Amino acid sequence: MTEPTERPETSATQRAYFAIRNMIVTGNLDPGEKLKIDGLRQRLETGASPIREALSLLTSDYLVERIDQRGFRAAPISGTNFQEILALRCTLEDMALRQSIAAATTEWEEAVVLAHHRMQRAYENGDSRFEDLHKQFHMALLAQAGSPILLKFCSQLYDLNIRYRYLAGSSQDYKSRDVSDEHAGILKAAVARDADLAAAQLVSHYRRTGSYLAGFFGEPR
Amino acid sequence: MTEPTERPETSATQRAYFAIRNMIVTGNLDPGEKLKIDGLRQRLETGASPIREALSLLTSDYLVERIDQRGFRAAPISGTNFQEILALRCTLEDMALRQSIAAATTEWEEAVVLAHHRMQRAYENGDSRFEDLHKQFHMALLAQAGSPILLKFCSQLYDLNIRYRYLAGSSQDYKSRDVSDEHAGILKAAVARDADLAAAQLVSHYRRTGSYLAGFFGEPR
DNA sequence: TTTGAGGAAAATATCGATTTTACGGCCGGT
DNA sequence: ACCGGCCGTAAAATCGATATTTTCCTCAAA
Known part of the structure; x- marks a missing residue:
């Protein structure tokens, strides 16, 4: 979960984690943008559970924010x-x-x-x-x-x-x-x-x- | 998700997060102990998803470790x-x-x-x-x-x-x-x-x- | 007795569906 | 015309179930 280079991942959660993380870091997802579960689910061709778990992990990396009960969004910048x-x-x-x-x-x-x-x-x-x-x-x-x-x-x-x-x-x-x-x-x-x-x-x-x-x-x- | 005191939580994920976190910090769960999803599910009377999400969050707090595809365990001490x-x-x-x-x-x-x-x-x-x-x-x-x-x-x-x-x-x-x-x-x-x-x-x-x-x-x- | 392979049991990871919650527009009242 | 509350829609959160992986136990062979 730490090395971005070792890509022979197996679990869907890891794939989602690195994919979303990369999208945020490279600006593929805009700061403050709402991250809809379903949209990511289709984009990454996986279920909702791995997406949610990945977003939870990214929350602790300060790359994603979780709002009340309204899902997630990419961390804003300033x-x-x-x-x-x-x-x-x-x-x-x-x-x-x-x-x-x-x-x-x-x-x-x-x-x-x-x-x-x-x-x-x-x-x-x-x-x-x-x-x-x-x-x-x-x-x-x-x-x-x-x-x-x-x-x-x-x-x-x-x-x-x-x-x-x-x-x-x-x-x-x-x-x-x-x-x-x-x-x-x-x-x-x-x-x-x-x-x-x-x-x-x-x-x-x-x-x-x-x-x-x-x-x-x-x-x- | 930051303040431990504000307890009027609503979501099952938050409840699970604080509950498990408290159990680990107070030693209610032993260091290195395997954290079985099903066990926690019954103990906290909730579904598997909130448990998994809570454990993912705790991973970033260094209180829980995730192992390969073998689930989670409480962080060891030394x-x-x-x-x-x-x-x-x-x-x-x-x-x-x-x-x-x-x-x-x-x-x-x-x-x-x-x-x-x-x-x-x-x-x-x-x-x-x-x-x-x-x-x-x-x-x-x-x-x-x-x-x-x-x-x-x-x-x-x-x-x-x-x-x-x-x-x-x-x-x-x-x-x-x-x-x-x-x-x-x-x-x-x-x-x-x-x-x-x-x-x-x-x-x-x-x-x-x-x-x-x-x-x-x-x-x- | 030890080692290794095979299979059964358990647990995890994942998916699909249901339930719950929040948001936006509409309608009626003032 | 404006404000406030109601309802429909959409999205998130959660649940139950399935499939895959791992672990453990047993049995047989060396």
């Missing part, structure tokens, strides 16, 4: 919400990365290098899996923190953030920045076990995309 | 898990409390004082609502941080922590400590807008109960 996500993300990932580096092992280091390579390769090839691999790289950096709950928090915030990026329709502009250099810098500092440098670069990496996106959603005070 | 919760709680609540005090208003201050009074009153009367009011006091402290997601994280961690307290069967021992003084100290510092002092007392408050409980679950390195 500038303050975006700022909150950005700020939380910086704080939590900074913490997680420091813990990760403090507990660094050879295995972790190799996993990070590997994740980076795969992401970079997909980037150069224009592979559509880049988004998934990008997330996996960032998560690999934090994995050694040894705090599953913290990791899940970061994962959720990552998805919320990427949703705003999709909604701004800026996947291209975003990539055209020199994110590759930024990723390389983070990787280098992490491998060198330089927690301060790595964390600083990571946070700066986020704030840069953040300030870019902030224009689209209004900057609250 | 010393490392407890330590993780404690550490995360200290970090996140420290942050939230500082933000809350930084954005303090008269309304917030009054709400905090009120929440403390209610909790204290219930404590002196041996009122069973103490646990709920205790949580409400702590959440009131953080409410002004203006970060709903952070608040929810703290709320989840609070529930996970209180579960360990119940499992240690130490509700009494816990209360017999001078928690009243600790709460009063936090309240005083918060009202005085002394973020450093308030945060320090809050964290120390948690660590004290934490080190007490650590003995029950083993201290991982």
Whole structure:
């Protein structure tokens, strides 16, 4: 239920969960849009139960809201919400990365290098899996923190953030920045076990995309 | 779905959610125990759908685990898990409390004082609502941080922590400590807008109960 | 005695249908 | 013409039942 890449799912609930989640994150479903059970049921060719269960799960990911007894809707967006996500993300990932580096092992280091390579390769090839691999790289950096709950928090915030990026329709502009250099810098500092440098670069990496996106959603005070 | 106190629920899903959640938190359902749909269905006198939906929601609260195609079970416990919760709680609540005090208003201050009074009153009367009011006091402290997601994280961690307290069967021992003084100290510092002092007392408050409980679950390195 | 395969029993996941609830327009009253 | 309450429609929530999967027990063979 955590890895978006492992797609040999079997249960209808999982299929519905990932499908709806993807639709919301990529903007295929508009923020605030009413999510009718029957509509999704037909669209995904499944029963009502898996849909309801999937929506319940997405509720806890802050991607879906449940209203009284009137069903579900895609979570709305706002500038303050975006700022909150950005700020939380910086704080939590900074913490997680420091813990990760403090507990660094050879295995972790190799996993990070590997994740980076795969992401970079997909980037150069224009592979559509880049988004998934990008997330996996960032998560690999934090994995050694040894705090599953913290990791899940970061994962959720990552998805919320990427949703705003999709909604701004800026996947291209975003990539055209020199994110590759930024990723390389983070990787280098992490491998060198330089927690301060790595964390600083990571946070700066986020704030840069953040300030870019902030224009689209209004900057609250 | 957030406030445990507002009990005029209508939907079967909500009833099931709070009922099962309460059973897990208070130890009425053992950690790791298999949660059979049919058993719960009879126990709560409802259909299978609300049960499944409630369990799905609890999954995201880390109180229930879903396994492959083999149903659900109550989340297991461990010393490392407890330590993780404690550490995360200290970090996140420290942050939230500082933000809350930084954005303090008269309304917030009054709400905090009120929440403390209610909790204290219930404590002196041996009122069973103490646990709920205790949580409400702590959440009131953080409410002004203006970060709903952070608040929810703290709320989840609070529930996970209180579960360990119940499992240690130490509700009494816990209360017999001078928690009243600790709460009063936090309240005083918060009202005085002394973020450093308030945060320090809050964290120390948690660590004290934490080190007490650590003995029950083993201290991982 | 242990191991492995087969089958029966139980539990889960899913579906289709029923019941309940909320919303929007209509009608009558003021 | 406007306001308030009633009814029809649509959607959600829930239930009962089915099909599929898993588990456990038994029995036979090594």
